[in-house]
Structures are given as C-alpha cells and as structure tokens.
Amino acid sequence: MPSFDLHIVFDCADPDRVARFWMAALGGYDFPMGVPDGFATWDEWADANNIPVDQRNAGRTLVDKDRGTRPDIFFLQVPESKQVKNRVHLDIKVAPGLAADDRRTAIESEANRLTALGATVATRMDAPDGFHIIMQDPEGNEFCLA
Structure with missing residues (x-):
C-alpha cells in the first residue's frame, strides 16, 4: 500500500x-x-x-x-458561508498527561487565549472520557480543546 x-x-x-x-x-x-x-x-x-x-x-x-x-x-x-456542523474537525491536545483540575485549568487557559484571537466557545463538555471544550474559529469551524 x-x-x-x-x-x-x-x-x-x-x-x-x-x-x-x-x-x-x-x-x-x-x-x-x-x-x-x-x-x-x-x-x-x-x-x-x-x-x-x-x-x-x-x-x-x-x-x-x-x-x-x-x-x-x-x-x-469559497463564495458560500458555512451552513452546518463540520463533518471533520481538529482536536487540539493542550493537556496531555494532566488529570482532573490541572487538565481543566490548562484547557480553560487555552480557550481564553484562543478567544482573544477571535475564536468562540460553543460548548464545555464534562464527558466520561474527560473534560473538553468545543470551540469555533473566526468563521465558525468547530474544533475541540482536550
């Protein structure tokens, strides 16, 4: 292959x-x-x-x-604007190896930095596999901070 x-x-x-x-x-x-x-x-x-x-x-x-x-x-x-949820998105791993509160703090800190650059927070998720934040870039493309 x-x-x-x-x-x-x-x-x-x-x-x-x-x-x-x-x-x-x-x-x-x-x-x-x-x-x-x-x-x-x-x-x-x-x-x-x-x-x-x-x-x-x-x-x-x-x-x-x-x-x-x-x-x-x-x-x-492209001439058309984004209409619906992405079918593919980026996951940015900002807290590898961190657990619990340290992980959440690192993720929230990065979300604040990216918000200052023009991103927006869509959803904060407390999931069985851990906390993560779904964000959108300046044109609404979703990505995750984990």
Whole structure:
C-alpha cells in the first residue's frame, strides 16, 4: 500500500484571517515563504505582477516550520458561508498527561487565549472520557480543546 501526504483544507470567506488565526492557535506554523526580494509587502509584489485586488486573498498555506512533521494546512476562498456542523474537525491536545483540575485549568487557559484571537466557545463538555471544550474559529469551524 502506498503512503500519502496529508493536507488539511479549510473552505472560508477570508483565507488570510482564518490562516492567521490557526497560525497563532497551533504555534510553530507559518507561511511557507516571506515577501519576495525587492518588495516591501505582498501587495507591492501583487501590484508589480498585475494580480487584481479581488484575487489576492484566494488562498493561504501554512507549513510546520517548528517540527516539520505536521500536515500543511490550506485555506481556500469559497463564495458560500458555512451552513452546518463540520463533518471533520481538529482536536487540539493542550493537556496531555494532566488529570482532573490541572487538565481543566490548562484547557480553560487555552480557550481564553484562543478567544482573544477571535475564536468562540460553543460548548464545555464534562464527558466520561474527560473534560473538553468545543470551540469555533473566526468563521465558525468547530474544533475541540482536550
């Protein structure tokens, strides 16, 4: 059986905004390259290459610059907004090895940090397998903190 690379793709209205949220949320991710030599900004580069303003936010890519082992994440602009619950979501493990109150404290602390970045808390869950929080990114995509 061949092995395959895994990429995560988000459909969104504002790829730059959602990519910057996830870059801050996950840590260690960044855009694959900086502004090309000879240009002060990406907009300056886009102007020089005649890229229309309405096409400059068609997509963004994040790569794992910290460890180099996590999947690339793509953010693609789509015309429709999110309508229903995600069928696939990310679980961010922020409290591995912690138990009970320490685990809850670590999860709540991370939820506060992500809320300051633009996420919202959807639900706090006290489940048989432990406490976790269901959150939404700035465009409503669900993810879990566990």
